[in-house]
Amino acid sequence: MGAVVALDRLLDQRQVWRGRQAQARPQGLQPSGYGALDQRLPDGGWPPAALSELLLASPGCGELQLLWPTLARLTGAGERVVLVAPPFIPYAPAWQAAGVDLRWLAQVEADNAEALWAAEQCLRSGSCAAVLCWPERAEDRALRRLQVAAETGNALAFACRPQQAAHNPSPAALRIAIDARPAQWRVIKCRGGLPPALPIASAQRS
Amino acid sequence: MLWACILFPQLALDSILRERDDADAPLVLISGPVQRRVLQAVNPAAAKLGLRAGQALTAARALADGFTCVEADPARIEQLQQLLATWAYRFSAQVSRHYPRALLLEVGSSLQLFGPWPAFEARLRQELAELGLRQRIVLASNPVAARMLANAHDGLAVTDPNDTRAALLNLPIDRAGLPADTREALMRMGLRRLGEVMALPRDALAKRFSAQVQVHLDQLFGLRNLGLGFYLPPDRFEARLELNFDVESHQALLFPLRRLLNDLAAFLAGRDCGVQRFALHLEHHEGAATVLLVGLLAAERDAAMLFELARGRLEALTLRAPVRTLRLLADDLPAFVPQHQALFDPRAQQSQPWEQLRERLRARLGDDAVKGLRAEADHRPECAWQGAEQGAPGALLAPPGSRPGWLLPEPRLLSEAGLQLLGQAERIESGWWDGGDVRRDYYRIETRDGLRGWAYRDLAQPGPLWLQGWFA
Structure with a gap:
C-alpha cells in the first residue's frame, strides 16, 4: 500500500468522481457569471488553472456572451486577459459595454503555428489571468501542452474550437458545446463530476 | 582618501x-614588423610547449607546433x-x-x-x-x-x-x-x-x-599631489567583435553575441540606465552589413533577458553571406526603472512579469504583434476601435447589447435568402468632415443557423445587405 491519503483531500481536489452530488455547492473560485451554469459544474464555475474548451457550432455563435461576464470580472480586478489570434476584430465599444476594462485586455497577432506557442507562453508566464485562443487544427498533444501551461501559470485557458472536434477526446478539464439554435450550452465533459444530462438554456440574448 | x-x-x-x-x-600574441615577428605574450598552455614572450616567431615555430x-x-x-x-x-x-x-x-x-x-x-x-x-x-x-x-x-x-x-x-x-x-x-x-x-x-x-x-x-610618498584626469562615461555604447573566421550559422554567433551583451549589461549597470533600442551589425566580407534592430518597449538591462530577446530576432534572420564581424550599437539609453513588485502579490511569485512576456512575444512574432484595444469616440464601426500600445476605454458609451462583439475585417456581401431582420433599422450617418462619409441603415439579422449578425444597407448605393459583425 502506498501512502495514506486523506479522503477529504481527494474529494476536495475532485480527483475522485462521485456519482451523485446532491448537496448545494459553494461558490467556485472562477464563477462564470451564469448561476444556472455554475450550479451544474463541479467547480462552481470554470475549473481554475485549467483548460476549458468551447465547442462552437460556428464562429460567432455565442462564445462572447458566455465569456464576457468572466472577462469583465477579471479585468475589473486588474488582471490581464489576452486574446491570441482572434478570428475577428474585437469591437471595442461592445466589449466596453459588456463591462470589460480595455486597459487590461491585450491582443496578440500570430499565425496558426505561432498562435499555440504564444498562448502557451502567456499561460505559463503567470502574468495573465485568462488566455483565449482559437486553435484551428489542435491535436491532443497541443491541447495537453495548453492544459499543463495553464496549471503552471495558474491561469484560465479557453480554447474555442469547432463542434466537429467534440467527438475526439480532449485533455481539457471542461468542454462546453455552444449551440445557436436552440440557444443552449451542453456540458460534454467536466473533470471531477458527472456532466449534466440536460442542456442549459443560454441566457436570453437581447 | x-x-x-x-x-x-x-x-x-x-x-x-x-x-x-x-x-x-596554446595561443600566442605576436607583434612587430612583418620581417621580424616577436611573441608578445603566451598563455600557460603555450608556455608548456616551451614558448616564451620575446622569442622570434620563427624560433617559436622551430620549437613547437600547433x-x-x-x-x-x-x-x-x-x-x-x-x-x-x-x-x-x-x-x-x-x-x-x-x-x-x-x-x-x-x-x-x-x-x-x-x-x-x-x-x-x-x-x-x-x-x-x-x-x-x-x-x-x-x-x-x-x-x-x-x-x-x-x-x-x-x-x-x-x-x-x-x-x-x-x-x-x-x-x-x-x-x-x-x-x-x-x-x-x-x-x-x-x-x-x-x-x-x-x-x-x-x-x-x-x-x-x-x-x-x-x-x-x-x-x-604623498608629499605632492598628482593631477589625475578622471573618467567620464560616454553617452552611447559601441562594441565590435572580430570573429577571425567566417560564420554562417546562427548557432555560432550566439557565443560572441552573449559576450557583447554581457559587456553592454556591465556598461548599463555602471551608468545606472537601461537600453531601449540597440542595433546589431553583422558585417560581411563584402557588401553592406546586415543590421538587426532590437527594440524594446521598456528599458531593460538584464544580460540574460537581452540575450534571449536578441537571440529570438537573430534566429528569424536569414544570413545572406558569412559574418566576419559583430558590432553592437546602443544609442537610446533611458533611465532604468526596476520592476515594482509588491510583497503580497496576488499572482504566483515565480511568474514572469507582463513586460517581459510582452518583449518575448514581440521578439518572436514581430514588433506590432502585441496590441491593446482602444475605443474611440466615433459612431462608424470601422473607426470606433483602434489597436494601440496600451488599451483604453472610450468616452462614447454604447448601450449593452447594441453593438456586436466581433467585427469582420471587411464587410461581407450577404445573400438575403433565409435571413430574418430583427427590429428597426438604426441609422449611422457620420464622417462627412474627414472624407470617410458614411450613411448606412444597420439591421440586426438572424441567419438560418441562429447566428445573429449586424448588417447594413448603404444609403448612398442602395442594394444588398453587407454583414459587418457577429453578436457572438
Missing part, C-alpha cells in the same frame, strides 16, 4: 582569451580599457586611467556602500574573473603609491599613510616606476630598496638626478 589600483598584467592576452571558447589551447597566433590589436585593448573604466565607475565616482593597463579608484568613499574592504575586494575580483581578466589589486593611501605597490604586491591593503610609507620603503628600486637610467644608476650605487634611497640627503639626490625623479618620489 583611499586609493585602489587594479593592475591588469595580461590585458592584451586576456582580451583575446576571453573571446575564445577554447581558452586552454599553437594559434593572434595579432596584437591596440584598438581592441583600448576598447577593453574603456569598458573596464565604465565597469569601475559603478564602484567609485573617481576613476582614473592615468596609467596604462591599470585603473585607479578612489574607494574611501565607497566603503560605506560596498565595504568592508576585504568583501569589496573579493567582489571586484569576482566580477573581473567573470569578465575573463587576470588582475592585481592593491589598496594604499595615495594613488601613485597604490600603482607602484601593485608592481610588487597583490592583495596588499595599507590604509594608513604610515603603513603605506613602510611598505614603500621596502619596495625594490626596480619596481618603483623610476626612469630606466635613474634605476640603473641607483642599482650601481648599491641601493636595492626604496628605503635606502630615501635615507640619502634630499639635496644630494636632487643634484644628481633630474627633477622628475624628485617629483615622482614626492608623489609616491
Whole structure:
C-alpha cells in the first residue's frame, strides 16, 4: 500500500468522481457569471488553472456572451486577459459595454503555428489571468501542452474550437458545446463530476 | 582618501582569451614588423610547449607546433580599457586611467556602500574573473603609491599613510616606476630598496638626478599631489567583435553575441540606465552589413533577458553571406526603472512579469504583434476601435447589447435568402468632415443557423445587405 491519503483531500481536489452530488455547492473560485451554469459544474464555475474548451457550432455563435461576464470580472480586478489570434476584430465599444476594462485586455497577432506557442507562453508566464485562443487544427498533444501551461501559470485557458472536434477526446478539464439554435450550452465533459444530462438554456440574448 | 589600483598584467592576452571558447589551447600574441615577428605574450598552455614572450616567431615555430597566433590589436585593448573604466565607475565616482593597463579608484568613499574592504575586494575580483581578466589589486593611501605597490604586491591593503610609507620603503628600486637610467644608476650605487634611497640627503639626490625623479618620489610618498584626469562615461555604447573566421550559422554567433551583451549589461549597470533600442551589425566580407534592430518597449538591462530577446530576432534572420564581424550599437539609453513588485502579490511569485512576456512575444512574432484595444469616440464601426500600445476605454458609451462583439475585417456581401431582420433599422450617418462619409441603415439579422449578425444597407448605393459583425 502506498501512502495514506486523506479522503477529504481527494474529494476536495475532485480527483475522485462521485456519482451523485446532491448537496448545494459553494461558490467556485472562477464563477462564470451564469448561476444556472455554475450550479451544474463541479467547480462552481470554470475549473481554475485549467483548460476549458468551447465547442462552437460556428464562429460567432455565442462564445462572447458566455465569456464576457468572466472577462469583465477579471479585468475589473486588474488582471490581464489576452486574446491570441482572434478570428475577428474585437469591437471595442461592445466589449466596453459588456463591462470589460480595455486597459487590461491585450491582443496578440500570430499565425496558426505561432498562435499555440504564444498562448502557451502567456499561460505559463503567470502574468495573465485568462488566455483565449482559437486553435484551428489542435491535436491532443497541443491541447495537453495548453492544459499543463495553464496549471503552471495558474491561469484560465479557453480554447474555442469547432463542434466537429467534440467527438475526439480532449485533455481539457471542461468542454462546453455552444449551440445557436436552440440557444443552449451542453456540458460534454467536466473533470471531477458527472456532466449534466440536460442542456442549459443560454441566457436570453437581447 | 583611499586609493585602489587594479593592475591588469595580461590585458592584451586576456582580451583575446576571453573571446575564445577554447581558452586552454596554446595561443600566442605576436607583434612587430612583418620581417621580424616577436611573441608578445603566451598563455600557460603555450608556455608548456616551451614558448616564451620575446622569442622570434620563427624560433617559436622551430620549437613547437600547433599553437594559434593572434595579432596584437591596440584598438581592441583600448576598447577593453574603456569598458573596464565604465565597469569601475559603478564602484567609485573617481576613476582614473592615468596609467596604462591599470585603473585607479578612489574607494574611501565607497566603503560605506560596498565595504568592508576585504568583501569589496573579493567582489571586484569576482566580477573581473567573470569578465575573463587576470588582475592585481592593491589598496594604499595615495594613488601613485597604490600603482607602484601593485608592481610588487597583490592583495596588499595599507590604509594608513604610515603603513603605506613602510611598505614603500621596502619596495625594490626596480619596481618603483623610476626612469630606466635613474634605476640603473641607483642599482650601481648599491641601493636595492626604496628605503635606502630615501635615507640619502634630499639635496644630494636632487643634484644628481633630474627633477622628475624628485617629483615622482614626492608623489609616491604623498608629499605632492598628482593631477589625475578622471573618467567620464560616454553617452552611447559601441562594441565590435572580430570573429577571425567566417560564420554562417546562427548557432555560432550566439557565443560572441552573449559576450557583447554581457559587456553592454556591465556598461548599463555602471551608468545606472537601461537600453531601449540597440542595433546589431553583422558585417560581411563584402557588401553592406546586415543590421538587426532590437527594440524594446521598456528599458531593460538584464544580460540574460537581452540575450534571449536578441537571440529570438537573430534566429528569424536569414544570413545572406558569412559574418566576419559583430558590432553592437546602443544609442537610446533611458533611465532604468526596476520592476515594482509588491510583497503580497496576488499572482504566483515565480511568474514572469507582463513586460517581459510582452518583449518575448514581440521578439518572436514581430514588433506590432502585441496590441491593446482602444475605443474611440466615433459612431462608424470601422473607426470606433483602434489597436494601440496600451488599451483604453472610450468616452462614447454604447448601450449593452447594441453593438456586436466581433467585427469582420471587411464587410461581407450577404445573400438575403433565409435571413430574418430583427427590429428597426438604426441609422449611422457620420464622417462627412474627414472624407470617410458614411450613411448606412444597420439591421440586426438572424441567419438560418441562429447566428445573429449586424448588417447594413448603404444609403448612398442602395442594394444588398453587407454583414459587418457577429453578436457572438
